[in-house]
Amino acid sequence: MATHPGIALVTGASSGIGEIYADRLARRGYDLVLVGRNADKLQELAASLTTTHGSKVERIVADLGEPGGLARVERRLETDPAITLLINSAGLIGGGPLSAGQLDDLTSMLNINVVALTRLAAVAARVFAARGNGAIVNLASAMAFIDTPAAAAYAASKAYVLNLTLSLDLDVKPRGVQVQAVLPGYTRTPMISDGAGLPAEIVMDADAMVDAALAGFDAGELVTIPSLEQVAAYDDWAERRVALRPHISLSQPASRYRAA
Template sequence: MAARHGTALVTGASSGIGELYADRLARRGYDLVLVGRNAEKLGTLASSLAAKHGVKVESLVADLGDAAGLSEVERRLDSDASITLLVNSAGLIGGGPLSDGNLDALSQMLAVNVVALTRLASVAAKVFSARGTGAIINLASAMALIDNAGAAAYAASKAYVLSLSLSLDLDVKPKGVQVQAVLPGYTRTPMISDGAGLPDSVVMDADAMVDAALAGFDSGELVTIPSLESPAAFDAWVEKRADLWPHLSLSIPAPRYTAAKASAA
């Protein structure tokens, strides 16, 4: 019999990475609240996970890009004291290059990848901090670290999730709450169902990705990049970034700019 951990609320549970999280968390003994728009898929998954793992599984059908749907999930997180883990996996890639001007598609993507994820993380941070326990897993992407002309807003949304998670950790870790940002590379799910013309060597199976991410979670990693062998490589990037901090806000401009102005006068 698996240990009891409380309830995990998993967004994007109707497909891909979120669906795998639901399976693995149920196997660990978590009860589940599965969030997505596809009621049929959620219902089928809920029945099968409950039967397979002997846990309580409930579907919460909600469109996270819609204010009413999002509020319903926020209310659940806020009011259900059994919830001990939020997995923010819902997300989409859309809009294409900014120069295509697909404004509605860009907004729909940002509503889920940025606005919904932030609001749910905030509610969870508030209630978990008050209880002095709980965990928040945010699905970012390796694209957080890669500039991409064809998916600029998607990449930026994932850079946002990474940045949000790093700052959120500073806020809630002292209050007993664990935060993890997961940065998968290409992962075999319906999101990249056409394979996107990618070689097999750069695409990970979703079950291997989620198992690696959960191993990172178990070891308390703040940032998990499932394919990265040496965490020192990421730590070096973080340290390089921190090297800039003493230079980012000073009372006077850098001499190279004032010298340029003086020579132009």
């Protein structure tokens, strides 16, 4: 008889990518803790997952940008040994160009994309590593590789998630915890008005994106870029990045910077 995979805690479960993850994980036999602010959407999804897949579903209605809300989710992760998987999908795009100076919007975005994601990953890393199993999936974005004045802080937040996940893997993989960064390109969800106005050939359906990400997860990939056909292109980038390491912290400046 198949063993029960445990409980998956999914942030951003009320919409888009997180909602599809919840469905796919329920199909795989996980019970769920769904996190989001939209209580009605969470309730609707929970009812549908229970009816369709027979899953046990708990909801946490919480604003992850607010310390009390985030603390409630952290506590749940910390205290429930049945939670074996964290899907960090909550995220938002906003703030516009830095030169537009929308400081409050930028801060709200960073509080979700960076602070909440990091704190939840850190709690999961600690409790999963102590148990010697579990998995953490962080939603980054292909924007991690893109310079864009229109969404500078969003793109930077996703580069942060990629970098964080690479280091987290070094931290916890030896203790039995699987880690994955998922880097979708444009994905048809409310975040990008379901792709309205974008050429269809650069927008993926959320179902296809999540199925690909889960295939990457099953294959044990640390970084999954769902639309990237030539995986060697990413491997090259990763290798070149690592190859810089012996050269970027030395006692002397490079010769071109030395006074004549």
